[in-house]
Amino acid sequence: MFWIEKYRPVTLDQVLGQERVCEILKRCAETKNLPHLVVSGPPGTGKSASIEATLRELYGDTWQDNVTIFRTADLMERRKSALEADERFIHLFKSDESFLSNFKHIISSYASIRPINAEFKVMLFEDAHALSHDIQHALRRTMERYSSTCRFIFCTTQASTLIPPIKSRCLPLFFVPLPRETIRNCLLKILNNIPEEDRISEDETGLIVAASCGDLRKAIMFLQVRIETKIPFNPDTLSRTVTQEEACLALHEMKAKDIAKAQKRLQNLMITQGLLGREVISMLLKVTEREYNDPEIVTRLADADACLTHAGNEYLQINALVTTIVAEVFS
Incomplete structure (x- = not known):
């Protein structure tokens, strides 16, 4: 058995290092009043475990009856085939309609059904950063129409990918990296x-x-x-990867003052490899420690990491980081 499952928190009291956020979630569960949520933060900080613990306290042992979980990354990758293969949606899926049309129909149908022995049900979107903008706009309208019977929770590592109309309707909860x-x-x-x-x-x-x-x-x-x-x-063996080599090349390009090329290389890591901005910074730090040992570069990396910790836009922060290093370190 994987230890990450064996030692996974079951209650909010077992979640480590997120006291402030857990206190808010406890109050929501106690008052039976859960707003729409955007739950963001780096991987492995307790986002999903905390939400599941909250839902258990809110609904009891039958919490799964009132909660619909969407594995968004898989859904957006497989699209119609994912909906068609899901037993929950067989009675709603229409093979002659598009993925977007089917998705809107399924979400509206689930949101409109009254909950079981509760005031509202919950739709939980894991990896919500994978949601396309047209899907997000469809969700916004559904959130408005069925807010009395359904709450939406968006769990993501990149809150900046969610459209403003969705974020403005949700309470933001940010999970910090653990000490x-x-x-x-x-x-x-x-x-x-x-x-x-x-x-x-x-x-x-x-x-x-x-x-x-x-x-x-x-x-x-x-x-x-x-x-x-x-x-x-x-x-050291963990860093000897293709992505680590790409980060190394990006630093060489910064030293050569080729800002555009370095920015594009780091953006490709985030787009094609699915890396987070903090993971890119972590790789740049390892390369810096191994090849440059320059405290000035480390300082700029720390500044960028602090901006990302406060939910800054990842692409903007990484581009700004490259420009800052070239201008202030390699000038």
Whole structure:
């Protein structure tokens, strides 16, 4: 069994490092008054687990009867075939109509049905950043029409991809990257549950914490792989990837003052590889530490990371980062 599932939070009290957001969600569950939500933040910070815990407290053991979950990334990739293959939508799917028409019909039908022993039902969109703009505009109208019987929750790592009309109708909740000490304490608790001969040293635990970059899910996966394979953890091997090489080339282009080429290379990483802005910055940091060891570059990377932490537009921040490094470091 994967440890990320074994140690997945079930209640809001078990969610680590997000006290402020969890307090808001607790109040929503207690008052039975949940607004539309945009839940954003980096991966592995507890977004989905917190929402599921809130829904359990809101509806009890039968929470799934009043919640419809859309795996948006898969839906937008497979489009009509995804709707056609989903047993929930067989009675609503119309093969002679377009994906957009079918999607609008399904959403409207589900939103209009009255909830079971509750005042409203919930539609949860995982990876909401994958939603196209035409789908988002269709959802906006549905949100307006059926707000009395249905609440919409958009869970995403990139809130900037959602259109303003949707964001203006939702309460924004931002999950911050977890502090290293929080991740370390969680890993130590997990280690206490395994035989002493299989445990790892504090130094190696520290390497895993540092490599996770605030992502608790990633840290737990690294720890499980380390324990089960018994191969010493080496963070350098994690960075020897195609995407890391692309980040290295981008820094070389910045040094050559080719701003447009460096910006395009980093944008391609985000578009074609699906990387987040913070992941791009993390790779640039690793290259900087390995090849440049320049504190000025690190400072600019930290500034850009701070902007992204406060939900800034990822593409704008990465482009601005490239321009700043060229102008202030390599000028």
